[in-house]
Amino acid sequence: MPVLLSPPDAAALLPVPGVRLGVTEAAIRKLNRRDLTLIELAPGARVAGVFTQNRFCAAPVQVCRANLTTGGVRALVINTGVANAGTGEPGLAAAQATCAAVAHVLGIEANQVLPFSTGVILEPLPVDKLVAGLPAARDALKADGWFDACHGIMTTDTVPKAASRQVSIGGKTVTLTGISKGAGMIKPNMATMLGFLATDADVAQPVLDALLKEVADLSFNSITVDGDTSTNDSFILIATGQAGNPTIADTGSVDYAAFRAAVLDLSVWLAQAIVRDGEGATKFITLQIEGGKDRDECRKVGYAIGHSPLVKTAFFASDPNLGRILAAIGYAGIDDLDVSQIRVWLGSAGEEVLVAEKGGRAESYREEAGSRVMKEAEITVRVDLARGAAMATLWSCDFSYDYVKINADYRS
Amino acid sequence: MPVLLSPPDAAALLPVPGVRLGVTEAAIRKLNRRDLTLIELAPGARVAGVFTQNRFCAAPVQVCRANLTTGGVRALVINTGVANAGTGEPGLAAAQATCAAVAHVLGIEANQVLPFSTGVILEPLPVDKLVAGLPAARDALKADGWFDACHGIMTTDTVPKAASRQVSIGGKTVTLTGISKGAGMIKPNMATMLGFLATDADVAQPVLDALLKEVADLSFNSITVDGDTSTNDSFILIATGQAGNPTIADTGSVDYAAFRAAVLDLSVWLAQAIVRDGEGATKFITLQIEGGKDRDECRKVGYAIGHSPLVKTAFFASDPNLGRILAAIGYAGIDDLDVSQIRVWLGSAGEEVLVAEKGGRAESYREEAGSRVMKEAEITVRVDLARGAAMATLWSCDFSYDYVKINADYRS
Incomplete structure (x- = not known):
C-alpha cells in the first residue's frame, strides 16, 4: 500500500505541445503487460539528462549519454522487464539496435533517440520483441498519452506516478507534465528510477542543463528506499519551446525563478511519489538535517538514518525506539561530532516532539508523545547538529515484511 | 535458526587460570533472565580493548577507555537489557557507580573495573538493580564459569557463543577461551557486539595491544548483519600470564606467530558465530574480494554487497539474481572501476561457478548451476577486481522476514 499516494486522474494530466506518447504490449518479459513506451518530440525540443553513478551502468545509459551530446533528440523509448544492464558488448549493440529501429519507424536518425530500460539485470534484452512492438507504439502516439505512459513504465510500482503543473512565464501559460517509476534499488544518486519531465517552455540549453542538475540533487537524488543505487537511473528534462514565452536564458531573471520553482515542485512530487510507493512502504519519512557545517555532512546523517534497517523496522512497528536514530547519527561518519550538542525531534501532523538533547x-520527552507521532503515516525526523548553518532534506520510508517478500519473489 | 552453529558443550570450554566468572539474574529489564555477568581477573593480568567508532558511544565504553589507561584491570562487569547509551551525564554517573559497586564487593579500586552494557539505547540504566545483583554474581564466581557467562551476555542471540583453543608456546600449553554476543546492529567497526577472549599466556602489554587491533580488524571488524554500527561494541583481550610461558614480547618471534594464529582463529570463530546467529539469518555468506588496489577498496566492495538489502533478500530466496551483486559492486564507491575486467564467482561445498565477466x-554460466549454489546454507561470493594484489574477506548473512519481525518487535 503506497503512503498517501493515489493514481493520477487522466484528465488532470495536461498535454505538453510538442510531445506525443504511445504505449504497447511487446511481451519483453511477460505477456499482457504494457512494457514499451515511445515518446516523440517535435523538432527543436531541447533535452537534458542526468544518469546513475553506478559503475555498472546499463547499456542504454551509455547510449543516452552519447546521443545527448549530439543534440537534436527526437524520441525516447522505454522498455520494462529487462534492464539491459550487466550485458557487456552485446547489450550495447542491443541498445543501439533499439535506437536504429525507433529511427526507422519515425523517420529520424538513430542518434536522435534516447533508449531507457528497467527490469532484471544481467539478462539479454530481447531486441526482436522490442522492435516488433515499435509500429504499434508509434501508431498509439498521441498528445494526451501521459496517462498511458505512466502505466507503461511501471515495474514493481503499485501506483502509476504522474502529475502536471502550469505556470505563467512572460505572460504565457507554460505547462509541465512528468512521470516517474520506482520502486526498489532507490538511493542517493538516483534509483531504479526513471523520471521524465516535459514542458513547452522555451529554455536555452545551458540553462536547462544547469537547472536539471540542481533540481535532480534536490529531488531524485534526495530519496532512498533501500540504499541500492541502480544501474539504470535516468532523469530527463524536455523543453519543447512551443509555449511562446521569451526564451529563458538568464538564471538571474524573474522568468527563470518562476520556471525553476515549477520544475522543482513537480520533480520533488515525482521523487516523493517513488518513496511513497517504495517496495513494502507503510510510512513516509522526511529527514530534515540542520545545523551542519556543510550540506554534504547533513546528507550523510540523513542517509545514515534513512538506510538503517533498525530505524526502518522501528518505523514499520510504530515503535519510538529512538536510540536507533541516535546510533545512526553517531555512525554517519562525522568524526568530530559533539553528540552532547545534538537535538532530535519527531514530528507529524502539526506536532513536534523533542526526543533527544545533551x-x-x-527530559521533557514522554513515551506517549513519541508513540503518538510514530503511529502516523507521515513522520518527520528533524536533527539539529549545532555545528553550522547548512541543511538538507531527504525522504525515506520504512522497512516491512512486504519489502522482503517483494524482493525475495521479484523474479518468480 | 542460526546457520550451522550449535550451542557449546560446557565441558569443551576450558578454564583460563587467573579468570573466574559469575552470572546472576538482576532483573535489569526483565525478570528471570541471566542478565548480569561478573569476570574477576587475578592480579597481574594484562588487558587490551577496542571499542565502537560510533560517536554516540555508550557511557560504559567511555569508562572502559579511561580505566584501561590506568592499567591493573581486575574485573569486568556486563549487563544486558539496557545499553546505557544515549544517556548523557546521568549515564556516565551510572557506569561509574557500577564500577564503584563492583570494587566494593571484590575489594578492589573502582578504576580497576571495566563496565559493559548491551540492550535498549536511550533508557536509563537501573543501577540499583545492578548493584543489588552483584553479591550473587560474586558468590557465583568460578573458574569454569564460561558456560554460564556465554548465556549471561546474550540479548537477541538464539545460541550462546563460546569456544576454547589450546596451543603450545615455549613448551607450555596455553589456553584461550572466548565468548561473544550479537546479534543485530552488526557492521564494520564492531557491532552490538561484545567479545571477550581470555588466555593464560604471558604477553607484554604493547604486544597485546597491537595484536588486538590487528585481530579485531580481521574478525569482529569484518562482519556485517545489517550495517548498523552499535553504540556499545567492545572486544577485550585478557592475558593473565599464568601459563608459565616465556613472556611474548617480540612480534617477530615464533612464539608470537603461534599465539597470534590461535587468537586469530578463535576471534574469527567468535565473530563468524555472531553472523551465523544474525537476526533472522538463514544463510552464511563469505565475501572474498580480490585484486584490489588496496585492502580498503576490497572492503568497500565487500560491504556494498554485504549490506545490500536486494542482495540479501535474493540470498534469502535462494534466487541467483546476480545482477544485484553486480549493481552493488558498481556503486561501492570505486570511481575508476573498469567493470569489463571484473569476474564474479558463486561458490559452495567444493563447487565454484563463474557467473560474471566482461x-x-x-558465457559458461547456467542458471541451474547458480540455483544449485544459492540453495546451500553457506555461500561464498568471490570477486576479482583485476586492479591489484590486495584482498579482504568479510562475512555476512541474508535478510529474511524474521529480521523484520525481530526488529519490529524487539522492545515489546
Missing part, C-alpha cells in the same frame, strides 16, 4: 533522551 | 553474465 547526549540523551530529552 | 561486464556481463559469463
Whole structure:
C-alpha cells in the first residue's frame, strides 16, 4: 500500500505541445503487460539528462549519454522487464539496435533517440520483441498519452506516478507534465528510477542543463528506499519551446525563478511519489538535517538514518525506539561530532516532539508523545547538529515484511 | 535458526587460570533472565580493548577507555537489557557507580573495573538493580564459569557463543577461551557486539595491544548483519600470564606467530558465530574480494554487497539474481572501476561457478548451476577486481522476514 499516494486522474494530466506518447504490449518479459513506451518530440525540443553513478551502468545509459551530446533528440523509448544492464558488448549493440529501429519507424536518425530500460539485470534484452512492438507504439502516439505512459513504465510500482503543473512565464501559460517509476534499488544518486519531465517552455540549453542538475540533487537524488543505487537511473528534462514565452536564458531573471520553482515542485512530487510507493512502504519519512557545517555532512546523517534497517523496522512497528536514530547519527561518519550538542525531534501532523538533547533522551520527552507521532503515516525526523548553518532534506520510508517478500519473489 | 552453529558443550570450554566468572539474574529489564555477568581477573593480568567508532558511544565504553589507561584491570562487569547509551551525564554517573559497586564487593579500586552494557539505547540504566545483583554474581564466581557467562551476555542471540583453543608456546600449553554476543546492529567497526577472549599466556602489554587491533580488524571488524554500527561494541583481550610461558614480547618471534594464529582463529570463530546467529539469518555468506588496489577498496566492495538489502533478500530466496551483486559492486564507491575486467564467482561445498565477466553474465554460466549454489546454507561470493594484489574477506548473512519481525518487535 503506497503512503498517501493515489493514481493520477487522466484528465488532470495536461498535454505538453510538442510531445506525443504511445504505449504497447511487446511481451519483453511477460505477456499482457504494457512494457514499451515511445515518446516523440517535435523538432527543436531541447533535452537534458542526468544518469546513475553506478559503475555498472546499463547499456542504454551509455547510449543516452552519447546521443545527448549530439543534440537534436527526437524520441525516447522505454522498455520494462529487462534492464539491459550487466550485458557487456552485446547489450550495447542491443541498445543501439533499439535506437536504429525507433529511427526507422519515425523517420529520424538513430542518434536522435534516447533508449531507457528497467527490469532484471544481467539478462539479454530481447531486441526482436522490442522492435516488433515499435509500429504499434508509434501508431498509439498521441498528445494526451501521459496517462498511458505512466502505466507503461511501471515495474514493481503499485501506483502509476504522474502529475502536471502550469505556470505563467512572460505572460504565457507554460505547462509541465512528468512521470516517474520506482520502486526498489532507490538511493542517493538516483534509483531504479526513471523520471521524465516535459514542458513547452522555451529554455536555452545551458540553462536547462544547469537547472536539471540542481533540481535532480534536490529531488531524485534526495530519496532512498533501500540504499541500492541502480544501474539504470535516468532523469530527463524536455523543453519543447512551443509555449511562446521569451526564451529563458538568464538564471538571474524573474522568468527563470518562476520556471525553476515549477520544475522543482513537480520533480520533488515525482521523487516523493517513488518513496511513497517504495517496495513494502507503510510510512513516509522526511529527514530534515540542520545545523551542519556543510550540506554534504547533513546528507550523510540523513542517509545514515534513512538506510538503517533498525530505524526502518522501528518505523514499520510504530515503535519510538529512538536510540536507533541516535546510533545512526553517531555512525554517519562525522568524526568530530559533539553528540552532547545534538537535538532530535519527531514530528507529524502539526506536532513536534523533542526526543533527544545533551547526549540523551530529552527530559521533557514522554513515551506517549513519541508513540503518538510514530503511529502516523507521515513522520518527520528533524536533527539539529549545532555545528553550522547548512541543511538538507531527504525522504525515506520504512522497512516491512512486504519489502522482503517483494524482493525475495521479484523474479518468480 | 542460526546457520550451522550449535550451542557449546560446557565441558569443551576450558578454564583460563587467573579468570573466574559469575552470572546472576538482576532483573535489569526483565525478570528471570541471566542478565548480569561478573569476570574477576587475578592480579597481574594484562588487558587490551577496542571499542565502537560510533560517536554516540555508550557511557560504559567511555569508562572502559579511561580505566584501561590506568592499567591493573581486575574485573569486568556486563549487563544486558539496557545499553546505557544515549544517556548523557546521568549515564556516565551510572557506569561509574557500577564500577564503584563492583570494587566494593571484590575489594578492589573502582578504576580497576571495566563496565559493559548491551540492550535498549536511550533508557536509563537501573543501577540499583545492578548493584543489588552483584553479591550473587560474586558468590557465583568460578573458574569454569564460561558456560554460564556465554548465556549471561546474550540479548537477541538464539545460541550462546563460546569456544576454547589450546596451543603450545615455549613448551607450555596455553589456553584461550572466548565468548561473544550479537546479534543485530552488526557492521564494520564492531557491532552490538561484545567479545571477550581470555588466555593464560604471558604477553607484554604493547604486544597485546597491537595484536588486538590487528585481530579485531580481521574478525569482529569484518562482519556485517545489517550495517548498523552499535553504540556499545567492545572486544577485550585478557592475558593473565599464568601459563608459565616465556613472556611474548617480540612480534617477530615464533612464539608470537603461534599465539597470534590461535587468537586469530578463535576471534574469527567468535565473530563468524555472531553472523551465523544474525537476526533472522538463514544463510552464511563469505565475501572474498580480490585484486584490489588496496585492502580498503576490497572492503568497500565487500560491504556494498554485504549490506545490500536486494542482495540479501535474493540470498534469502535462494534466487541467483546476480545482477544485484553486480549493481552493488558498481556503486561501492570505486570511481575508476573498469567493470569489463571484473569476474564474479558463486561458490559452495567444493563447487565454484563463474557467473560474471566482461561486464556481463559469463558465457559458461547456467542458471541451474547458480540455483544449485544459492540453495546451500553457506555461500561464498568471490570477486576479482583485476586492479591489484590486495584482498579482504568479510562475512555476512541474508535478510529474511524474521529480521523484520525481530526488529519490529524487539522492545515489546
